[in-house]
Amino acid sequence: MNARPVPSARQSKSLLEVSDLEVEFRTDEGTVHAVDGVSFDMSDGEVLSIVGESGSGKSVTAMTILGLTRGPNARISGSVRYHGKELTDASSEELQEIRGDRIAMVFQDPMSSFNPVQRIGDQIVEAIRAHRDVSDEEAHRTAVESLSSVGIPDAKTRARHYPFEYSGGMRQRAMIAMALALEPALLIADEPSTALDVTIQAQILELLRQLNEERGLSVILITHDLGVVAEIADRVMVMYAGQIVEQGSLDEIFYDPQHPYTWGLMGSLTRLDQPPPERLPQIAGAPPSLLAPPTGCHFRPRCPHAFGKCIEQPALEQRLPTARGHLDRCWLEPSEKKEKREVEGRIGLEAPA
Amino acid sequence: MAKGEPLLEVSHLVKHFPIKQGILIDREVASVRAVDDVSLVLHEGETLGLVGESGSGKSTLCRTILQLIEPTSGSVKYGGRELVGVSRRDLRPVRREIQMIFQDPYASLNPRKRVGEIIGDPIQLHGLGSGQELRRTVQELMDRVGLSPEHYNRYPHEFSGGQRQRIGIARALSLRPKLIIADEPVSALDVSIQAQIINLLEDLQDEFGLSYIFVAHDLGVVRHVSDRIAVMYLGKLVERSPGPVLYERPIHPYSVALLSAVPIPDPKANAARNPIVLEGDIPSAVDPPSACRFHTRCPWATEICSRDEPPLAEYESGQAAACHHPRNVDSRMIAGATVAPDSPESATDVLPAQTEREPAATR
Secondary structure: OOOOOOOHHHHHHOOEEEEEEEEEEEEOOEEEEEEEEEEEEEOOOOEEEEEOOOOOOHHHHHHHHOOOOOOOOEEEEEEEEEOOEEOOOOOHHHHHHHEOOOEEEEOOOOOOOOOOOOOHHHHHHHHHHHHOOOOHHHHHHHHHHHHHHOOOOOHHHHOOOOHHHOOHHHHHHHHHHHHHOOOOOEEEEEOOOOOOOHHHHHHHHHHHHHHHHHHOOEEEEEEOOHHHHHHHOOEEEEEEOOEEEEEEEHHHHHHOOOOHHHHHHHHOOOOOOOOOOOOOOOOOOOOOOOOOOOOOOOOHHHOOOOOHHHHOOOOOEEOOOOOOOOEEOOOOOHHHHHHHOEEOOEEOOOOOO | OOOOOOOEEEEEEEEEEEEEEOOOOOEEEEEEEEEEEEEEEEOOOOEEEEEOOOOOOHHHHHHHHOOOOOOOEEEEEEOOEEOOOOOHHHHHHHHHHEEEEOOOOOOOOOOOOOHHHHHHHHHHHOOOOOHHHHHHHHHHHHHHOOOOHHHHHOOHHHOOHHHHHHHHHHHHHOOOOOEEEEEOOOOOOOHHHHHHHHHHHHHHHHHHOOEEEEEOOOHHHHHHHOOEEEEEEOOEEEEEEEHHHHHHOOOOHHHHHHHHOOOOOOHHHHHHOOOOOOOOOOOOOOOOOOOOOOOOOOOOOOHHHHHOOOOOEEOOOOOEEOOOOOOOOOHHHHHOOEEOOOOOOOOOOOOHHHHOOOOOOOO
16 A cells, blocks of 8 residues: 555665554553554665654654564564565564664663763773674774764763763764764664754754765654754655655655645744744644544644545555655645645645634 | 833843852852843833853743842842842732743643643632632633633643643733743744744733743744844853844854754755854853853954953944954944943953954955
8 A cells, every 4th residue: 555665676775675664552541553554765875854743653663663662562563674684573682783783773862862870982882892792992992983983072081981971962972973883874863953952953963964975874864853854864754643644855845745744844934044924834733642543644634625535544655747756645636736835925734714 | 110111121130050069068169150140121012032052041041030049149120120139028929920931841730730720820829819710710711822621620641742831821821920931932842833832922922912031942933933132152141132133144153153053944045055063062151261251162263252251232233242253244333333331240341343453244
């Protein structure tokens, strides 16, 4: 049911292939359908951005790739392949080999991601020695090099410091240094700059871009900030209520968005390079509960353009004749969309009547 | 209050937190200079945006204005009345008129209280209503902020983040305040919800004639709501400006850098911009850099910046900035600059015109 962006013949060359991924958690209140049929491919050296609000399933998707959502109350189906190797049924040992070594992850909150009572350098050394048979001195050298490569001044001294002696921006750099110490092919960054101040955010994004350009590092960047996306992504996936509602190249998503939710996201932004609108366009309502997502199109209850057909769930597929790889889940005709998304001279979601 | 007098007048406000050490006798070994000689004015019905990075002193300034933290020195006048040094009892009527909305709607509501109590308690505590009448007032408030009045008996955990922020707003409104201090009221919310809350705050301002101090690190949000904006860095006020002008022609290099660091959600426009990436982090407020506190990170800093603290210089554009090397000003503006009457007491009176040797830079 879910279209794949890349034809199957090329799939073995993909760095990562996720297909029809479903993640459910049983809770006291019922089953949470966190991820509902997510499929995408990633090639080497690509920066893929997953955009969505809280509860859209973007973090659960990323964590499931690394097997971090496994648990007695979780049901995971579908497939995640890394260089052709299936990860959903890999043993914990196999996963541990890949985790940190081939695919690394950095989290939003650099304060709580480090062990507070161990020196930063020692934590990186531990990660290195868990994967590589090297001496303590050698691992230490790598750790210091790694810290220095992410722009930590006086890395040798800094490696001996504890996390509390680092500032927020430095801790996030150190987190990235740890993630990169083993030279992984793929970095999953979950809101890496959200907890940071704008001037520090600019530094971290600059660093990620450099790593992507110089080392060919592939990045999955999870964020809710479309400014960050515009800064760094090659391709964008927009998620809503556990599903991908639109995916395409950076330009396709920003200049020819096909899904009303994407329009809403764009419309509610305040842009510093344009005069501010009189009133901020807003998306009515709130994201749905994942215990019982709406039937049909999940965005239907909040969508001013919903019509009869929306009671049926639209598939994620190519709906524009020309743009291959630009997929969306909306029943509206592409020609209608062009008209409907124009709100006061910019892309947006019109206010409900 | 005399006509034309500001609603709130903060002058030379200082808050230093002492750092104490010692076993038997606590000696003060140093202090965190969280707010260092800041002066601000807020008029009725106006919104003052307060921006700056973490550690710049925004939140301390807000709490000091409310007298939740006792200032080290300086004065806060509300409607012409001095608040600093006033007893708790005498502050009570003023507290009714100044309310606060907090960043984290999860942490600022008592999880064991029903929404009706949360919103109604301030009314009851100030003896402004009880019983059926109180219930009606609360339900009206709930309706006004976009909550369903039937949810009167629900608990905070039954609400989403955006709805919880609405509860916080209803609580702040319950005493019919004149001034609301909103400390990052939307930064914990999703983008689509942020717009709803900002629109609500603007509607309420029109309806009740409220004044806001709006603290946020999101410069887009601040521009949208503010009439005037104050930029803080490491406890100091570095620039004060009418809202729109700050975004077109920021004068202080820190404002320039801050604005340029925000990515634009448009790939082409974003690629075209030339951001100034500041080196390093905000320094420690325990031992702040000498003279101009921004000189360690400023791309335009010269020797004078570490020697003489620049005064708050007022320009004809209505802006005021504390900088020896102002940006986006021409020689005429520099020549017309004057030292602001409320410039920090520790600052020199060396205006930019007297220091700038090269022709004034216009970016």
